[in-house]
Amino acid sequence: MSGSQEYERVKYFVMISVLSALLVLSGTVQADEGVDSSDEAASDEAADDESESPTVGSEFRFGSYGRARAATDLRGNSARPVNIVSFGSRVDERSYGELEFQQRFFRPDDDPDFESNIVATLAFLDDFFHYTGDFDHSIALRNLYATVGWRADAVDVDLWGGSRMYRGDDIYLLDFWPLDNLNTLGGGAQIRFDAPPGPTDIRVHAGVNRLHNPYQYQAVEVPGLEFGTDEVVLLDRQRFVVSGRVEQQLWLKEGGARGLKGVLYGETQHLPEGVRRLDDGVTEEALPGDGGWLVGGQLGFWEADGFLDGSFANLFVRYASGLAAYGELGVPFGVAADETATGATDLLAGLSGTIDTPYAGLVLGSYFRNFRTARVADTHEDYWETIVASRLHGYLTDHIHPGVELSYQVRRQLGPYPESGDYERAQLQAPSVTKLSVIQAFSLEPRAFSRPQLRLLYTASFLNDSARMLYRAEDPRRDFDTQHYLGIMVEWWFNSASY
DSSP states (O other): OOHHHHHHHHHHHHHHHHHHHHHHHHHHHHHHHHHOOOOOOHHHHHHHHHHHHHHOOOOOOOOOEEEEEEEEOOOSSSOOOOOSSSOGGGGOOOOOEEEEEEEEEEOOOOOSEEEEEEEEEEEEEOOOOHHHOOOOOEEEEEEEEEEEEEOOSSSSEEEEEEEEEOOOOOBGTTTBOOOOEEEEEEEEEEEEEETTOOOOOEEEEEEEEOOSSSEEEEEEEEEEESSEEEEEEEEEEEEEEEEEEEEEEESSSSSGGGEEEEEEEEEEEEEEEEEETTTTOOOOOEEOEEEEEEEEEEEEEEEGGGGGGTEEEEEEEEEEEEEGGGGGGGGOOOOOTTTOOOTOEEEEEEEEEEEOSSEEEEEEEEEEEEOOOOOOOOTTTEEEEEEEEEEEHHHHEESSEEEEEEEEEEEESOOOOSSHHHHHHTTTSOOOOEEEEEEEEEEESTTTTSSSSSEEEEEEEEEEEETTTTTTTOOOGOOEEEEEEEEOOOOOOOSOOOO
């Protein structure tokens, strides 16, 4: 399907969703107003129906997450992010937007309460028409799932199925979910118990994916039964992902205004064996089955009252082995002698936190990661990396919030890098980037995460020689050890099921 056809299809989907919502809202209003007394027969019939079947109510909810920017590198070019680690500072990240449509259905007379929800989220990537001049767009469907749930006095139960962003807490400054972060097509259950000393939340999930990649999927052409050719799916192996999560809160202040929480998280992945055809069109290669697992935990603290209202801290630790070390959407590289990911490891520790006061807000984010492929000997694909970032805003007035951000990131490949001799000499020094940003933010209230927020900002990124050499020889940015970013950005989120 061409880009324009995809655009038209999504456009119609959005139009239908909005029109459906308006019709539902219109129907709800009409139901509240009652039936015209001139049509007594219809009124009597409606009353009989109500006595036999409880009325189903519905609510429409629109939500969104987005950021949009315009920026220059002060050399006449567009400004691009400058990061050398897997999850770098978000201060100069690209534009991105999501539109979310939710519809809730419920029966007011149910006891315990029962409800269901449908969530659909469209994502738009950084190729806006106003910038490229192309009336086309890269669009992704990030959520399309439904939930059903029961609400009792102390127990909530939810079941869900569909396509979903499924994740926990993030490190905001790095736009990164360090513990539980899955993109899954499947289903799950959640049970929440509200009881002293604080709520207990249990979640389980199972899902699949089949990447459009010769690692998991391959369609080949074969001679047709009568004439021409037919297409046969030769390789079609799904990756099975199962996860479990338990969270326990400890309320230290009435109503959860202050508290601690602990999270335990586990995940397994399995990939069955398969057969694919090589480029010669004849030879077939057997692909072995593969698997992996991940375990991790989180400790958190929050304050939702008083002078430090809005402050929190989270510590994450995660260890993954085998297939899970590459992520649920990853294709293993640097595999072992048996062509599996057995032996690959990924160790990560992360920290996020905010200290928010009526006068200033400080946001922190950091992680350390040590990744090893399944190969016995270290190569440039094995590495450790780390980043530390902090952003401070002073609340000059309720709406004017000047600030600064400082971050430092470094990445060290553990084996020879296939680059020029210049880089081999520079490898004595690990690639690193230091960023310093000056930010003038405008928000509705003096809070660290008050959104929408408009920012005027300048960022200087300082690269050492090894970091510069990570750019290809033909890339003009390789010649500059200081890169600039001057621009405007706006960011918002509201009514989102994923943030």
